Amino acid sequence: MDVEWAVSGAIAGLPAGAVARGVVHRLAVPAGEPDRGCPVCGGRVGWTGRCCGRALGPRLEWFTAAVVALLAARFAGRPELAAFAFLGVLGVVLALVDVAVERLPDRLTLPAYPVVVALLGMTGDWAALGRAVLGGVALGGVYLVLAVLRPGGVGMGDVKLAGVLGLALGWLGWPELVLGGALAFVLLAGVGVVLLAARRITTRDALAFGPFMLVGALVAVTV
Ligand SMILES: [Zn+2]
Numbered sequence: 001m002d003v004e005w006a007v008s009g010a011i012a013g014l015p016a017g018a019v020a021r022g023v024v025h026r027l028a029v030p031a032g033e034p035d036r037g038c039p040v041c042g043g044r045v046g047w048t049g050r051c052c053g054r055a056l057g058p059r060l061e062w063f064t065a066a067v068v069a070l071l072a073a074r075f076a077g078r079p080e081l082a083a084f085a086f087l088g089v090l091g092v093v094l095a096l097v098d099v100a101v102e103r104l105p106d107r108l109t110l111p112a113y114p115v116v117v118a119l120l121g122m123t124g125d126w127a128a129l130g131r132a133v134l135g136g137v138a139l140g141g142v143y144l145v146l147a148v149l150r151p152g153g154v155g156m157g158d159v160k161l162a163g164v165l166g167l168a169l170g171w172l173g174w175p176e177l178v179l180g181g182a183l184a185f186v187l188l189a190g191v192g193v194v195l196l197a198a199r200r201i202t203t204r205d206a207l208a209f210g211p212f213m214l215v216g217a218l219v220a221v222t223v
Pocket of ligand 1: 038039040041042043051052
């Protein structure tokens with residue numbers, strides 16, 4: 001654990017978290033509906049998430065700061081930190097939106113592909129970048145098969161997120177890719193059993209899969 005990098009990451013994560021909560025406020029709406037506006041004036045909310053003198057959306061600043069601090073400590077000073085910090089902030093937004101409305105908007109997942117490839121490419125490590133692309137194709141492919149086999153379980157939003165996470169996990173290596181991919185299912189099963197036992201859900205409910213994919217990837221990246 002690199003304390004200085006963790007502190008720097010936390011400091012950078014606070015303003016990133018302020019933007020993240022604004023994005024969650026805007027995009028946590030059912031598919032096809034316009035972005036959520038300001039509850040006071042009804043106007044359009046900018047990406048800073050502020051309108052009518054207050055910050056909108058869930059309080060994500062400290063949570064985002066903790067995620068970025070963890071990643072900054074893990075990649076202390078290494079050139080791929082930018083890509084992983086970006087994915088950490090994006091992951092916070094995606095997890096919150098998925099929990100709220102059970103979808104992972106294309107507007108968040110699709111632009112992540114060129115951003116992550118560009119940030120990883122800036123490191124100049126072409127062997128790792130090639131493995132990252134293969135990892136994205138592999139994990140995205142597995143989820144695509146699952147989405148075709150069980151349309152009600154895994155959705156196309158999950159497939160697009162899997163491709164992005166596959167890039168990051170593949171960059172680190174094949175063991176990380178397998179671990180991160182498998183952890184999502186282990187976590188889903190574990191949480192599902194607990195919620196079933198507590199009668200919070202029934203066997204007919206489908207849990208949003210995105211948060212489990214994201215937490216699984218974060219654990220595989222940092223452990
Ligand atoms: Zn307003």
